[in-house]
Amino acid sequence: MNTPPALWEYRLGPDDSGQKYLSILLHKFHFSIKLLNRLKKGERVWVNGKFTYLTSRGKEGDLLSVELFPDEEATIKGEDLPLDILFEDEYLLAVNKPVGQVVHPNNRYPTQTLGNAVIGHWERRGENRLFRPIHRIDRNTxxxxxxxxxxxxxxxxxxQLERGHIHKRYHGFVQGVVAENEGTIDDSIGFAPNSFIKRQIDPNGISARTCFRVLHRYPTATFLEFILETGRTHQIRAHCEGFGHPLLGDDLYGGDTTFLTRHALHSSMYAFLHPATGLPIIIRAPFPKDLRDLLIHLKDFVTA
Structure with missing residues (x-):
């Protein structure tokens, strides 16, 4: 099976004249040293259609081309599983992960994961790739x-993620009526006592910052939008418990499970700059059925 290569190209401008191609790729486009070393060994960098050394210097108008490595040996077994694709091109794949699916295989969940589904999707198209999620979300998110x-x-x-240039938004339903229209939870998080899973507010823990905005209030619940400024494990869940409004359905953090048996949290939007074009990309995922049903129940409760 042969994976079609992705070709990255850039036309040098006036400011690039006299610069080494290495410097342009490293400092202007943030190619990593590890990747540049692979490109150098594979002779995958050309200028105006001819192989060039990274230490050569460019001039205005040069067309710098980089063939990105197409074939890589997958380390995850591909499986024929449903996959809700939101966006795909030669650089990226964005999916709407269902409730109950783990992102990456582990000892407890070695199969039926998102990784197995993605690798299977690519294998059926004759493509060999590694599974490289940019971020992970909980099994029941x-x-x-x-x-x-x-x-x-x-x-x-x-x-981009390290520098805060990626914007993620979540939507969730919390227990009780949140009084503030918006706010920021700026509390460090650590492990809860005697648990390797649950987190809690801990002044000696890792810094965590969550912004929230009220979208709608119901008699016994509140619909919130969350914007993460950090990305800690269980951050939203622990912060919601910490300020007295656990997510509905979140039994680990004290949430009411009457109408939902998983925490009512959805990764709804992911915005970033495309790695090749630099153009803004916004990926949105619609609510799954259980959250749509919860919305109907809450609305019916108001009108009853």
Whole structure:
């Protein structure tokens, strides 16, 4: 099976004249040293259609081309599983992950994961790739997950993520009526006592910051939008419990499970700059059926 290569190209401008191609790729476009070393060994960098050394200097008008590595040995077994694709091109795949599915195989969940589904999707098209999710969400959180299709796309989005250039939004339903229209929870998070899973507010823990905005209030619940400024494990869940409004259905953090048996949290939007074009990309995922049903129940409760 042969995976079609992704070709990255850039036309040098006036400011690039006299610069080494290495410097342009490293400093202007944030190619990692690891990737540049692979490109150098594979002779995958050309100027105006001819192989060039990274230490050569460019001039205005040069067309710098980089062939990104197409074939990689998958480390996850592909499976024929449903996959709700929101966006895909030669660099990225974005999917709407269902409730109950783990992102990456582990000892407890070795199969039926999102990774197995993605690799199976690519294998059926004759493509060999590694599974490189840019971020992970909990097994029972639904919504957007973005996967890089090559090393370049992964390191480009990782660079954006580290610098806060990627914007993620979640929607959730919490227990009780939140009084403030909006606010920020700026509380550090650590492990809860005697647990390897649950987190809690801990002044000695890792810094975590969650912004929220009320979208609608119901008699016994509140519909919130969350914007994460950090990405800690269980951050929203622990912060909601900490300020007295656990997510509905979240039994681990004290949420009411009367109408929902999983925490009512959905990864609804992921915005970033495309790794190759630099153009803004916004990925949105619709609510799954259980949250749509919860919305109907809450609305019926208001009108009853």
């Amino acid at each position: 639904s919504g957007v997950v973005v996967i890089a299709k090559n090393q370049f796309a992964h390191q480009q989005l990782a660079w």
